[in-house]
Amino acid sequence: MKTCIITGANSGIGKSAAEQIAAKGYRVILACRNIVSGEKACQQIKTMTGNMHVCVMKVDLSLMSETRAFADECISNFKELDVLIHNAADFDLSRKSANITVEGNESQFATNVLAPFLLTNKLLGLLKDSRDARVIHVSTKGLMLYPNLKLDFDNLQGQKTYHPAATYYRNKLALLMNSLTLKEKLANTNVSVCAVRVTNVKIDMSRYQNISAILKYMYKIKSRFAISPDEMAKVYTLLATERKLDGFLYDEKMREVKANRFVYKKEPRKQLWEICEHLTL
Numbered sequence: 077m078k079t080c081i082i083t084g085a086n087s088g089i090g091k092s093a094a095e096q097i098a099a100k101g102y103r104v105i106l107a108c109r110n111i112v113s114g115e116k117a118c119q120q121i122k123t124m125t126g127n128m129h130v131c132v133m134k135v136d137l138s139l140m141s142e143t144r145a146f147a148d149e150c151i152s153n154f155k156e157l158d159v160l161i162h163n164a165a166d167f168d169l170s171r172k173s174a175n176i177t178v179e180g181n182e183s184q185f186a187t188n189v190l191a192p193f194l195l196t197n198k199l200l201g202l203l204k205d206s207r208d209a210r211v212i213h214v215s216t217k218g219l220m221l222y223p224n225l226k227l228d229f230d231n232l233q234g235q236k237t238y239h240p241a242a243t244y245y246r247n248k249l250a251l252l253m254n255s256l257t258l259k260e261k262l263a264n265t266n267v268s269v270c271a272v273r274v275t276n277v278k279i280d281m282s283r284y285q286n287i288s289a290i291l292k293y294m295y296k297i298k299s300r301f302a303i304s305p306d307e308m309a310k311v312y313t314l315l316a317t318e319r320k321l322d323g324f325l326y327d328e329k330m331r332e333v334k335a336n337r338f339v340y341k342k343e344p345r346k347q348l349w350e351i352c353e354h355l356t357l
């Protein structure tokens with residue numbers, strides 16, 4: 077039985093993907109911060125698919141200590157890992173100022189960039205023990221609105237200025253940069269790496285009650301043009317379970333697409349990788 081870990085699988089696209097991958101007979105681990113909604117999602121997936129090899133494991137990805145402990149638990153529980161999907165993301169737009177965790181990291185950067193970096197690195201041994209492993213990073217089509225976006229290495233953790241939306245987009249840029257570096261590092265191994273460019277997907281607004289009335293209104297308008305989480309999750313599922321593809325970034329129609337220019341620049345990617353190593357390993 078193949079094994080797949082999906083972060084943030086208690087809701088939205090991650091939950092849909094977990095169900096689709098479980099329906100294909102994989103053992104699926106829902107890596108969730110919220111254990112209550114994780115358990116609920118797990119029960120629903122078991123009922124819908126008849127696959128009993130679905131379980132929840134708790135991890136708050138904003139904390140490297142929890143991410144490390146989660147990885148260690150996986151290493152002691154599983155012989156190999158076939159699919160790792162970095163789906164969870166912090167896009168809480170109600171935040172007014174940078175939230176610094178007890179470990180000293182800005183929590184969005186920690187969740188969206190550092191945790192995927194640490195988790196993949198910790199689980200690399202398990203991934204290498206699979207015959208055909210895949211690591212999938214989840215990015216956003218919203219980055220297309222900012223074709224010239226760059227990272228400001230002096231403000232990676234909101235040291236100078238902070239806005240949750242700007243931080244989110246820069247985090248997704250950084251995630252793609254690390255994804256490409258990892259892909260290059262693991263070329264010619266059994267572990268393939270790719271990314272998904274998620275389009276406008278319906279969000280469960282009951283999860284985002286703290287945001288302002290204007291943002292709620294904007295989300296409402298946006299949701300009229302959104303596709304369903306199930307539809308978007310099909311791309312995760314294809315990349316996770318079907319014939320291995322060589323491309324880097326795929327859109328909601330499984331077309332290979334280009335990332336922002338900055339993602340392909342070697343020097344900033346090297347710098348980012350070294351910063352992530354310093355902050356996590």
Ligand SMILES: NC(=O)c1ccc[n+]([C@@H]2O[C@H](COP(=O)([O-])OP(=O)(O)OC[C@H]3O[C@@H](n4cnc5c(N)ncnc54)[C@H](OP(=O)(O)O)[C@@H]3O)[C@@H](O)[C@H]2O)c1
Binds near residue numbers: 108163
């Ligand atoms: N929906 C869209 O239009 C859209 C567009 C572009 C990209 N995306 C990307 O698609 C992915 C899935 O988003 P979605 O639309 O399915 O939204 P969602 O339902 O809000 O899912 C986000 C998931 O991330 C989890 N998460 C957040 N912070 C976490 C932490 N510190 N530790 C562990 N888990 C954490 C959430 O868990 P909790 O339940 O504990 O909060 C939730 O399960 C994200 O990477 C997002 O950036 C979505």
